[in-house]
Amino acid sequence: MELKVKSTIGLVGEVSVPGDKSISHRAVILGSLAKGTTQVTGFLRSEDCLNTARAFMRLGVSISWPFPDVLEIHGNGLDGLREPGDVIDVGNSGTGIRLITGVLAGQSFYSVITGDESIRRRPMGRVVEPLKEMGAMIFGREGGDKAPLSIIGGELWPISYQSPVASAQVKSAILLAGLFAEGETSVTEPTLSRNHTELMLKGFGADVRSERTTATVVGRPQLNAQSVQVPGDISSAAYWMVAGLIIPNSELTITNVGINPTRTGIIDALRAMGANLVLENIREEAGESAADIVVRTSSLHGTEIKGELIPRLIDEVPILAVAAAVAEGDTVITDAKELRVKETDRIATVAVELAKFGVSIDELPDGMVIYGRSELTGTECQSHGDHRIAMSCAVAGMAASGETVVHDTECIRTSYPGFEATLASFA
Ligand code: SPQ
DSSP: OEEEEEOOOOOEEEEEOOBOHHHHHHHHHHHHHSEEEEEEETOOOSHHHHHHHHHHHHTTOEEEEEETTEEEEEEEOTTOOOOOSSOEEOTTOHHHHHHHHHHHTTOSSEEEEEOOHHHHHSOOHHHHHHHHHTTOEEEEHHHHTEEEEEEEOOOBOOOEEEOSSOOHHHHHHHHHHHTTBSSEEEEEOSSOOOOHHHHHHHHTTOOEEEETTEEEEESSOOOBOOEEEOOBOHHHHHHHHHHHHHSTTOEEEEEEEEOOTTTTHHHHHHHHTTOEEEEEEEEEETTEEEEEEEEEOOOOBOOEEOGGGGGGTGGGHHHHHHHHHHSBSEEEEOSOGGGGGSSSOHHHHHHHHHHHTTOEEEEETTEEEEEOOOOOBOOEEEOTTOHHHHHHHHHHHHHSBSEEEEEOOGGGGGTOTTHHHHHHHTO
16 A cells, blocks of 8 residues: 655644554453453554454453444453464564563463564564563574564563563563562563553552552452543654644644653653644543643754653654754754664664655664754655554655655554544645
């Protein structure tokens, strides 16, 4: 599939984005391990999250859709999963494979988990090693670092793990495995990553503590079914935030967006660049907050993005690079080596694709320098199979002169079904 985008002006009105991907995955996982029926409203029906639901159905959990935007998970409790009859396939989802592997590590049956070509390239050693320390047997290609992974879990013991990377997937895999270990399992990370797992575990009744960058869970809890309300995904909202800021004559409200502080780095970075961005109607539900975000066309300037800010905006770097390209002055992004092991090497793919629009950009080993004030020129670009690159190119195309064609855009379905329709509504 390809997406044709024309130069656009004046984004005015209201737009909504689908449910948060991270929260939707976690709702399926915890709903499956809880006793009773968990109702998830605003569940993200994207390929990644549907694959997580399919994985738990394969593990014996009954999941139904009473209404289009409501998912019901009929959980059988912590010990209610059963050996799958076939390989579990997470598709393109790093969150899916790493978090589900944490759960499988605590099961006494045999399972095999894999994903698409991009998933089979991404590092799994970061979860396999600590889960093996807890007592699980896990095998994979390249010494256990690459999927497919075969897992024989069972009795686990708790660990206190010092993670070398700030990664919510590593932290969550270990905390989920910790549910099956007697005693306290804790994970300390160099800087705080998104904390949806900790918040949701608390909501389902687990004993969880968070102190600075350490999260601790007490094993063998009784998890009870919950009603989960999923807010809109700030990572999806980021495309319209940037579009509304860089496209002339825009005033756009993005409604019901999750603003968990571990995810709002994009707001902080854009404000540091001079964005006219206001939060309205701020509210909280079950530990997760949401707001309407109003953006108005702004004259942006370059900034420095590094350190603790990076995990709070890691998935937004590609679209932030588009904002930086049209800003006055240079933007320097460092401490973001993690970008090299996402769906694609996002430092390389952002540099290659934005250069096609006429942007001057240098790769750094752990980030990039974007030389601002570029006049964007419509072009033909490639997603490389990465949803965030596809959507960032589409927004760059809206701000560019002439027409832009983005090739290979099926991947957008992994996180943002409906992106193309919203884009078309602005044409
Ligand atoms: O799930 P996946 O494929 O890893 O998705 C991405 C994305 O861009 O949507 C990353 F490629 O988001 C991750 C994010 O980068 C989702 C996530 C989570 O839900 O726990 C955590 C982050 O990854 P990590 O490795 O830093 O923990």
